[in-house]
Amino acid sequence: MPLNKIETFFSKPWVKYLIVAVLLVIALYYGVTKPFIAHNLILIFLYMGLAQAWNIIGGYAGQLSLGHVAFFGIGAYTSTLLYANLGISPWLGMLVGAALAAAVAYGLGWACLRLKGAYLTLATIAFAEVMRILAANFPSITKGSVGIGIPFRPALANMIFRGKIGYVFLSLGFAFVVYLVCRYIDRNRLGYYLASIREDETTSTSMGINVANNKVLAMVLSAIFVAIGGTIYSQYILFVEPTSEFAYEWSLNMALLVIFGGMGSLYGPILGALILVPIQEFLRMMLGGAFQGLHLVVFGTVLILTVLFMPKGLYITVRDKIRSKTRKTLSDEGGI
Amino acid sequence: MILEAKNVSKSFLGLQALKKLDVSINKGEIVGLIGPNGAGKTTLFNVIGGYLKPSTGEVIFDGHNITGQHPYTVARKGMARTFQIVKPLTGLTVLENVMVGSFLEGTSTKHTQEKAGETLQQVGLYEKRNQTAGNLTLAGRKRLEVARALAIKPKLILLDEVMAGLNATEVQQTIELIHLIREKGITIFIIEHIMHVIMSVSDRVIILNYGEKLCEGTPKEIINDKRVIEAYLGEGFDLA
Numbered sequence: 288m289p290l291n292k293i294e295t296f297f298s299k300p301w302v303k304y305l306i307v308a309v310l311l312v313i314a315l316y317y318g319v320t321k322p323f324i325a326h327n328l329i330l331i332f333l334y335m336g337l338a339q340a341w342n343i344i345g346g347y348a349g350q351l352s353l354g355h356v357a358f359f360g361i362g363a364y365t366s367t368l369l370y371a372n373l374g375i376s377p378w379l380g381m382l383v384g385a386a387l388a389a390a391v392a393y394g395l396g397w398a399c400l401r402l403k404g405a406y407l408t409l410a411t412i413a414f415a416e417v418m419r420i421l422a423a424n425f426p427s428i429t430k431g432s433v434g435i436g437i438p439f440r441p442a443l444a445n446m447i448f449r450g451k452i453g454y455v456f457l458s459l460g461f462a463f464v465v466y467l468v469c470r471y472i473d474r475n476r477l478g479y480y481l482a483s484i485r486e487d488e489t490t491s492t493s494m495g496i497n498v499a500n501n502k503v504l505a506m507v508l509s510a511i512f513v514a515i516g517g518t519i520y521s522q523y524i525l526f527v528e529p530t531s532e533f534a535y536e537w538s539l540n541m542a543l544l545v546i547f548g549g550m551g552s553l554y555g556p557i558l559g560a561l562i563l564v565p566i567q568e569f570l571r572m573m574l575g576g577a578f579q580g581l582h583l584v585v586f587g588t589v590l591i592l593t594v595l596f597m598p599k600g601l602y603i604t605v606r607d608k609i610r611s612k613t614r615k616t617l618s619d620e621g622g623i
Numbered sequence: 624m625i626l627e628a629k630n631v632s633k634s635f636l637g638l639q640a641l642k643k644l645d646v647s648i649n650k651g652e653i654v655g656l657i658g659p660n661g662a663g664k665t666t667l668f669n670v671i672g673g674y675l676k677p678s679t680g681e682v683i684f685d686g687h688n689i690t691g692q693h694p695y696t697v698a699r700k701g702m703a704r705t706f707q708i709v710k711p712l713t714g715l716t717v718l719e720n721v722m723v724g725s726f727l728e729g730t731s732t733k734h735t736q737e738k739a740g741e742t743l744q745q746v747g748l749y750e751k752r753n754q755t756a757g758n759l760t761l762a763g764r765k766r767l768e769v770a771r772a773l774a775i776k777p778k779l780i781l782l783d784e785v786m787a788g789l790n791a792t793e794v795q796q797t798i799e800l801i802h803l804i805r806e807k808g809i810t811i812f813i814i815e816h817i818m819h820v821i822m823s824v825s826d827r828v829i830i831l832n833y834g835e836k837l838c839e840g841t842p843k844e845i846i847n848d849k850r851v852i853e854a855y856l857g858e859g860f861d862l863a
Contacts, residue, residue: 476726476735483723486712493672493706494724495698495775 325451332458338556340512341541346550349485354411356537358510362517377446381518392510396503419533434528549600631680655825662831673697703772704781713757724774
């Protein structure tokens, strides 16, 4: 049957790679020629990686954190401080930031992950706020609300590029690495354990799963990649300040992209970033000048409609539709 | 002896759910646990499995003192259980539900998938392996509970009312399943309200009443015991 054939066609690996390659070539061509497109590509890839990383704890393990900007800010501030004050390469700073975020996530995980539902979410929001306030109120280290400028010295070793195309590749590489890690998780024991924990903790325990350890591990992995995203963003903007690097919108957007795309699925965050980030930027461009905040109203409406009509997210809804159709055609032919 | 609970008590605030209970189970046995509602049967399972800490006493499983240990450690030592109120991982498929348990044996996904498939074949759910667990009927969910318990390759399995709510055919199938589990060399401790089931599968029956052991013995002995008739079975009980 046609649908069945379409699915088998798309499940062939070379088809997937071909589609990705064609899209990438087109995107990069426009990325080189048009700065606006390049800027969008950078945001898409950056958000793709961030959402994918958030998905480990928020989607797979089902622990709804809205405080991930804390790790983002830690990554951004660590590499920036090391580079601006000590001249240490942001590549190294990025790893230090990731390690620091991992340590913080470990502590936060043990403290908070026994909380359930809204209580966990509130605790993570509060934690991120504390981080923002700390960054604003320790001027001796962070220069407070004034922020820190990163000296513009373009070089690969400094993770600073002339023009935008270097950043397109940087964020693309970031998204790809996080994708590979998540694909590994998705297909192996950890992914099954996290999904099991999301569905029912008592049942997971009865099958020998150490629920607390696995949740903390998911939080740490998630934090590491969000922190790396923070470093990349600050190297792109060349400036860090508490209200931007610790802005609540980052946490919210990571969660929204995944909820829109499909929680706990490998392709959900990718779809979410591919669709929502350009819409958000487009709306900002078209409506931002007309009426303060109008683009956010429209964006919010789109999200509410999605959650109402596709509570499982775009990817999972579509996948299940195709699957149930193929199953029906199979049973017509005397299969399952 | 695979399981020994010595002098186990459990109280919730003022209520004494278990009172100085001694229970022992030999390797390869099927032991039934019966008693009126609120007698403490599920509480005893929870204490044995580590889900509740006993107020006094200790639990020895397979030579290890497991008193107060986490349920996941107890599960890893080889004690599996099913839940009276079924707890499937609703969003996952039937196969994935069982795979989660099978992963205890190794990290290879492919190998785990095969193992889980074998387990599903044993309990007769293999044809439904790609269904979402949330779409199963009650009988299917109870079977899935058993499959998940078997997936961790246990030495002892605690079955908590796996037949409640099933029709006569399904009960018969489950009895066959219990015999199959025993043939694999797994010891079974089973709570059940359906008397003819308990009587036909158990080697030994323990009767709880108000958190105390009323008596224990072979099925024949206990249905003729006056105390059991008074507390649980009722006058003129007859195994129909």
